[in-house]
Amino acid sequence: MLQINRQWIFSQVPGPGPIKSSCFDYQENNLSELKDGEYLVKNKLLSFDPTQRMWMQADTYIPKIPLGSVMRSLALAEVIKSKNKKIKEGTRLTGLFGWQDYSIRNGNDVFPDVHVPEGVSDEAAMSIFGLTGLTAYFGMKSIGHVKKGDVVLISAASGATGSVACQIARLEGASKVIGIAGGQKKCDWLREKAKVDDVIDYKSESILDQIKKYAPEGIDLFFDNVGGATLDAALVNLKLGARVVLCGAISAYEGTSDPAIRNYMALVLKRASMKGFLFSDHLHLMEEAISKLGSWVESGELCFEVDLQSGLENAPETLQRLFDGKNFGKQLLKI
Amino acid sequence: MLQINRQWIFSQVPGPGPIKSSCFDYQENNLSELKDGEYLVKNKLLSFDPTQRMWMQADTYIPKIPLGSVMRSLALAEVIKSKNKKIKEGTRLTGLFGWQDYSIRNGNDVFPDVHVPEGVSDEAAMSIFGLTGLTAYFGMKSIGHVKKGDVVLISAASGATGSVACQIARLEGASKVIGIAGGQKKCDWLREKAKVDDVIDYKSESILDQIKKYAPEGIDLFFDNVGGATLDAALVNLKLGARVVLCGAISAYEGTSDPAIRNYMALVLKRASMKGFLFSDHLHLMEEAISKLGSWVESGELCFEVDLQSGLENAPETLQRLFDGKNFGKQLLKI
Numbered sequence: 107m108l109q110i111n112r113q114w115i116f117s118q119v120p121g122p123g124p125i126k127s128s129c130f131d132y133q134e135n136n137l138s139e140l141k142d143g144e145y146l147v148k149n150k151l152l153s154f155d156p157t158q159r160m161w162m163q164a165d166t167y168i169p170k171i172p173l174g175s176v177m178r179s180l181a182l183a184e185v186i187k188s189k190n191k192k193i194k195e196g197t198r199l200t201g202l203f204g205w206q207d208y209s210i211r212n213g214n215d216v217f218p219d220v221h222v223p224e225g226v227s228d229e230a231a232m233s234i235f236g237l238t239g240l241t242a243y244f245g246m247k248s249i250g251h252v253k254k255g256d257v258v259l260i261s262a263a264s265g266a267t268g269s270v271a272c273q274i275a276r277l278e279g280a281s282k283v284i285g286i287a288g289g290q291k292k293c294d295w296l297r298e299k300a301k302v303d304d305v306i307d308y309k310s311e312s313i314l315d316q317i318k319k320y321a322p323e324g325i326d327l328f329f330d331n332v333g334g335a336t337l338d339a340a341l342v343n344l345k346l347g348a349r350v351v352l353c354g355a356i357s358a359y360e361g362t363s364d365p366a367i368r369n370y371m372a373l374v375l376k377r378a379s380m381k382g383f384l385f386s387d388h389l390h391l392m393e394e395a396i397s398k399l400g401s402w403v404e405s406g407e408l409c410f411e412v413d414l415q416s417g418l419e420n421a422p423e424t425l426q427r428l429f430d431g432k433n434f435g436k437q438l439l440k441i
Numbered sequence: 442m443l444q445i446n447r448q449w450i451f452s453q454v455p456g457p458g459p460i461k462s463s464c465f466d467y468q469e470n471n472l473s474e475l476k477d478g479e480y481l482v483k484n485k486l487l488s489f490d491p492t493q494r495m496w497m498q499a500d501t502y503i504p505k506i507p508l509g510s511v512m513r514s515l516a517l518a519e520v521i522k523s524k525n526k527k528i529k530e531g532t533r534l535t536g537l538f539g540w541q542d543y544s545i546r547n548g549n550d551v552f553p554d555v556h557v558p559e560g561v562s563d564e565a566a567m568s569i570f571g572l573t574g575l576t577a578y579f580g581m582k583s584i585g586h587v588k589k590g591d592v593v594l595i596s597a598a599s600g601a602t603g604s605v606a607c608q609i610a611r612l613e614g615a616s617k618v619i620g621i622a623g624g625q626k627k628c629d630w631l632r633e634k635a636k637v638d639d640v641i642d643y644k645s646e647s648i649l650d651q652i653k654k655y656a657p658e659g660i661d662l663f664f665d666n667v668g669g670a671t672l673d674a675a676l677v678n679l680k681l682g683a684r685v686v687l688c689g690a691i692s693a694y695e696g697t698s699d700p701a702i703r704n705y706m707a708l709v710l711k712r713a714s715m716k717g718f719l720f721s722d723h724l725h726l727m728e729e730a731i732s733k734l735g736s737w738v739e740s741g742e743l744c745f746e747v748d749l750q751s752g753l754e755n756a757p758e759t760l761q762r763l764f765d766g767k768n769f770g771k772q773l774l775k776i
Contacts (some may be wrong), residue, residue: 167711333706355706366701371668373692375501375715382709 108136114205114421116177122361124429129162130177130205130422135324137208144212145193147183147219149203151360153293154425154437155180155266156331157287167384168217176204177421182232183209187394196411198222200231205421206441207373223396230328233436234403234410235396237385238266241353242329243395246274249381250327250351254279257321259340262331263302264292264411269354270300270399271329275410280327284320286313286336293433299409314339315337324376333357334365341369360429398405411435444472447667447757449540449771451512457696459764463498465512465540465757472543477546482518482554484538486755489760490515491666492599494547494694495558502719503560511539512756518544519556533557535566542776558731566772568601568736569745570731572720576662576688577605577639578730579723581613584685584716585662592656594675597666598637599627599746601771602688605734606664607635608743612664615662619655621648621671623766630769633742649674659711667699668692676704679757685715693766710747746770 108112115131140146161171161178171178181203186196190213201219203209212220222231233239245267246252258275262268263285275283285302285320287293293305306319313336319326324345330337333355340350352372358365373380402408413433418441427433450466496506496513506513516538523530524643525548536554538544546554556567568574581603582589598620610663612616620637622628628640639655641648648671651662658682659680665672668690675685685708708715710717737743748768751776752760761770 305473337705349588352705352709354709358608358706359702365703365706367703367705368693370672370687370702370705371693371700373715374687374689374719375723377716377718379714379716380705381712381714382706383712384709387712409627 109208110136111137111206112418113207114177114418116171116173116175118173120159121423124360125159125162125422125426127422131214132419133236138150138210140187140206140210144210145176145185145188145190146208146210146296147201147203148208148346149181149183149206149229150185151228151232152205152421153180153182153236154439155237156354156356156359156428158428167386174204176209176335178202179204179421180232182228182239183349197321198228198231200236205418208253209419211285229412229414230403230410232438233266233412234258234399234408238358238436239270239282239399239410240316240388240392240395241385242267242270244385244391245329245351245353245383246278246286247333248272248388248391249383250329250349252278252280252327254281256280256326257282257345257412258329259284259286259317259321260324261286261328261336261340262307262356263300264434265331265435266410267277267298268329268331268388269300269360269410269435270408271353272296273402275299275327275329277407282321284325284333285319292434295411299411306334314342317343327351329353331356332336332357334363338367338369341367343412344372344376344378346376346378348376348378350378352380352382356429362436412441413437416440445544446470446472446492446541446543447556447753448513448542449690449753450508451508451510452682453496453508455494459695459756460494460497460761467754473522473545475522475524475545479526480520480523481534481543481545482491482534482538483521483540483543484516484518484568484776485533486517486519486563487540487756487759487774487776488515489763489768489774490572491689491691491763493692493760494764496517496646501722505617508585511541511616514756515567515572517563524736528770533563536626540753557674564749564773565738567773569605569734570593570742571771573601573771574579574605574734574745575723575727575730577602577609577725578718578734579612579720580664580688581606581609582720582730583726584718585664585684587613587615587662589616591615592617592619592658592680593662593664594621594652594656594660595620595664595666596621596633596671596675596751597691598640599631599702600666601768603664603666604635604770605743607631607637608737610662610664611636612737612742617656619652627769630746634746643671647679650679662686664688668737669698669702673702673704676702676707679707679711679713681711681713683711683713685713687715687717691764692751748753748772749775751775
């Protein structure tokens, strides 16, 4: 069939600082013919997630991306040809389809392709009902045990995960939700759209002082995506028995700012806990999560933002937007 | 009655580094007469605990020691005169009696005086059945949930709390117990007396390398008394779902070494938790703890060491022994 497949190949492990364009090689290949049991998917949307930087650097919860292979990425794709009886043409799937136009699948991958339900838009499937929205749900509910009356603090609060976490806290009855974000636009959105009670602009305000101001009695639950100085400021403002949910530490991924924390003795004095988690351990809650998030979206109580770039050729620059704090909501790219 | 009461008065908040003798003033006072409801106790043993340095520096889980008052300390004392119907002369009590010969009590203190059971020696009451031994029990059982098959790491393993924690882990069926201590003598004791499987001498070995060597599959449970670089080394060697029990961070109390940790993202990758606790929250388990520890001591399966100094005049120097790592086992001082 000789269809051209444009691909970004992972060619160099990034050093400290921004991901350089030299980390990727662009190439075009001809697609091979489908064998029995295989199906061909065409990418429609690529998902950009901070965890991709970890995949480039080290074996973590999954093996690192091999140099010379297609850059790993979550994507939403449509099945355009199938020699697999279980997979129909026209089906929408999400999966680790990578930075390319097409991929040939056989349904036997370790990270299985997931069907996108009817009625869910591509963008919703890749944000609120995707990795980032579900991460917020699992973290807030299964790890943070958010409950009525909690004072809840969220960092990277306007991000794809943080913005959903903020709203789940509100919808689950938190007495106060405080979001940390960078810049007027993000802070305004949090206040006006996500209906967060108080917002801390880390670009112009002291996180430490503002937490004290907005939560003078301390924080019951901190959902952290940032780490470093942000986490340290939260630690000294914990209430007795507080829970810290470690979702990520984007401040540390670039290797340019010191991720050190020093105030962990607060966990002793406040008999508090700090717990990390990964999306993939909570898939048994997926149905519950999608149903709950779906009903909140439908009733208009939960909103989400998508930052939509376009063109496969712009994939490398789009990834870097996450680390520069340029994305507003879930970072996606339309192919 | 005009009895002389020798006292050490807390006179200056310590700066970074060792506690100087200028932090305390020695004085002698006459004891006043007992009023109805009061009783007079005579200190026999003083307890020295790292937490005392915190009491000198800041309000923590209890208010800091007021300047000009008697230096706060746990002690074991005998009631030598009583005008309180509930308290008989000759009774042994433990309580916050401070660095002095005598104190007048009325039984209404926030931190109540506790009776020492018959058959328990003064030294055992102040070590294995006192704050430090019970802290080890509560931390290992209620926070760490130590269980059969666990690979357990303990820092400050030859200390008053750590040495008991090591042995509880072994007695509760840990598949391997690894202790971190400083110097040949302490390491030998851990191996020979506490029957710890492997010992890391932090004075001559790399903690990081040795944990990897002794626990190639990682640690299930880390009971930490040290913080800083020790905690950081343990974090990168956690097993999936590991528990870190934060008991203290003696490395940080003097303010001279950097308490920073950087590897907390391991809590995410390993879906692990780090939890702090304080002795005083677990007093409902005191009877169970004393009974269990008591039977292990009696059967010879659990041993403990006491580092006994003497003379009230030596109290300030004895406190500093903890931070210099000079004590071997529970630091006590006989008056």
